[in-house]
Amino acid sequence: MGTTQLETVPEPKYWHLKTVLSEALDSEFTVGEILPNERDLAARFGVARATLRQALEQLELEGRLQRRRGVGTTVAPPRVGVAVAPARHTWPGAAGDDWQPVDAVESDTVPAAVARLLETAAGDRVHIVRRSRVTQGRPLAAELLYVPAAVVPGCQETGVLNGPARAHAVLQELQSLELEGQDRTVELGSARAEDAKQLDRLPGAPVLVVTTRYVSGGRTTAVAVSTYRADTCRLTFGESDAVALLAG
């Protein structure tokens, strides 16, 4: 046969579209610039809107685009480098940490995965401190910090305190304990409705879930579940924070 078929596996349209758009973003657009709307773009490329959207979704996942309902699609700035593991181990809420306490509640039900780490039994009272991390006015991450009531006995009477003050009380008492170590896991998740609101995203948006285990007195003393916007954040670990400068 004289026919040459270099691509035995034809590239899907949305994949090719993504490549074309990606190159266009590099060469013809600047950060913050607004793209034509989806209907126009689809028409221009001769595809259905759903196909165009598949390409846009990928680019948004990679942090290249930002889409907002009622507004439009804009070119996203490079991802923000976010230091996750400080050089020195510290309790959450220690001086200089980038989180802002939001409020705290006491509960006797925690997610199964958290209960397993804390080795708490069903019914054990646990403080749940909500915190949020913001940079340049934009929400980066939401966190739930789980501290068994038995770990911070001084916080028995915090019921009278209001939100932030209560969170402060729990965090403050933690500082008095000796922190022996910590470890973390990172995995992909999708934002729960509550997190999504806090992160200014729609429910289901992709997030990087960082689970931190704080060890003190030979056992897991607290667990933090931090939910970072996957589209805008690049998590940084390690001694040198200089790498946070890396772009694109």
Next chain:
Amino acid sequence: MGTTQLETVPEPKYWHLKTVLSEALDSEFTVGEILPNERDLAARFGVARATLRQALEQLELEGRLQRRRGVGTTVAPPRVGVAVAPARHTWPGAAGDDWQPVDAVESDTVPAAVARLLETAAGDRVHIVRRSRVTQGRPLAAELLYVPAAVVPGCQETGVLNGPARAHAVLQELQSLELEGQDRTVELGSARAEDAKQLDRLPGAPVLVVTTRYVSGGRTTAVAVSTYRADTCRLTFGESDAVALLAG
């Protein structure tokens, strides 16, 4: 008004569907079990197939499901905990590391982000070592390790070696250097065509991209870009590897 509208924001169908399916997975299915096909499932829930697929995609993103074309949709096992930052800093390829060298090439073009970290100029020769990480017969991650030729002068004449041997030669010479430190970043990406094949996924599949910077002699000596399957992997950091046991 006597009307009570608790949900002013009606939940999208696919979101509700995802919740229902998620609970069904917990209670009525076992790991590895095969689900009804998409057309049947869509009919059963009274939605279009596209809507059903939106829910399945979310569940796959969260590592609850595994879908394979031509085969079906199965219940995924819990994510595998993968140690990313060993307790002691070592060069890639050191004894006991979980990676298998695949091959190596020499090139004078590297991704812009890598060139920035390595501080190489356009045209500088760089060894690119491909490695892969496998557990229980399943591919977890693919890696490209970039080492400037100037860093491993003993590897000038490796052109005659075949793939794996060449990779070994570069890795071996690295061990002789003193490693001063390393740091890492983690971000969300989508699999390039080449990675996708190595990871047994389709192009565009969500991946966790770990960029490791190796520091020696006061400067960045090597950069590794490791691409982990986001659906099956949970990355673990820190001194204690015990956390790798955490499930679900």
Next chain:
DNA sequence: TAGTGGTCTAGACCACTAT
């Protein structure tokens, strides 16, 4: 109120896998 992205439908065909 006009315009945007988000959701949803009811089809169709294709690529792949196992039999």
Next chain:
DNA sequence: TAGTGGTCTAGACCACTAG
């Protein structure tokens, strides 16, 4: 060859934002 998930279409309506 039959059955699966993957891609694609051409519509429709909804929720949200901004002028």
